[in-house]
Amino acid sequence: MHNAVSIVGCPSYGVDDVSLSIGASLHPIGGIGAVVKPGMRTIVIPDLTGTHSRVVRAVVEAVEGAGGAPVIGYSPDGGAGTLRRLLAKTGIQDVIDECGCESVCLDDDTEMIPAPGALTFRRLMVAREVLDADAVICLPTLKSTCLNGYSGAVSFLCHYMPRAARIAYRRHVCSDPALYADLLLDVHATVPPSLSIMEGIAGIRGPDGPGFIMASTSSTVLDYTAAAAVGLDPLSVPTIGRAYGRGEGPGSLSEIRVFGTPPPGFSPGDGVVHPAGREKGPSLAVRLADRTLAARPLIDAERCTGCGVCADLCPTGAIRMKASALPRIRVAECIRCLRCQERCPADAVVVGLPLLARLFR
Structure with a gap:
């Protein structure tokens, strides 16, 4: 069900709320067992500036419950020292210690791989841990950016790339939102994640956020639904609009199978719709x-x-x-x-x- 997305209300970061919501969000799309099989080395990539440690713990425990071997990986903008600081500051180091799982810096070993059909670069630098993993689970958070107006599952894939390559790519394309979107979509098309679980407990609106967990095996489907859920015009988001233009993502909610029990007041596509960004340069x-x-x-x-x-x-x-x-x-x-x-x-x-x-x- 690559066109499916699951939405489950999660009112707080309480241990039970998060654990139950993660499990419930995965059930309609086949459960964690549809992605992780016994013995599979599974890279779990959280957003260390957004993903709550309890969300990370719930996913790690789900992977372990399916017989997989979870490995927490991340490529911070500041290198290995920054990674250690962020893991400690966010409480994710406690998850690593208590669950006994491995952690890796995705900058440590990289590989230049061909990107057939890419619109930006013919070859992309990607972390070898991502390439060698049996499964990759990304944990993006729902938030906004000045460049794209919305940051979600596709934007999160910049962390597949090592810090030096990521900065170099950004220098080439960051002044053009559409070109930057194409770069991220080229990464997505070349090395798509096995599963994306988006935290929208606080999300784009802060403490009074939408209060949900979303999951999908399709990053573009997840992004379209999440953007609509917070009142954005999805196709005005560069990564979503370009995905539709490239034939790699939906163009309307009618193309998406939505499962689960959304939180009160949640109604994708209803209410005021706001454009999220500009394709053309400002006056x-x-x-x-x-x-x-x-x-x-x-x-x-x-x-x-x-x-x-x-x-x-x-x-x-x-x-x-x-x-x-x-x-x-x-x-x-x-x-x-x-x-x-x-x-x-x-x-x-x-x-x-x-x-x-x-x-x-």
């Missing part, structure tokens, strides 16, 4: 307003240690380090992906408004 007036009024990352001088991590990770090179000075963010080059904020070891990057915007408040 001069929009660019000026964006530069002078829009929220953007700012450096907290009291916390900044000048370590340079933010500059190393910036996909567009918008952050420059100056000797004996704070990092300088070039507004015209910043795409507000907020990776600098997510990865700063000193929590010195904050999101704030420019002076002109504050004057109008």
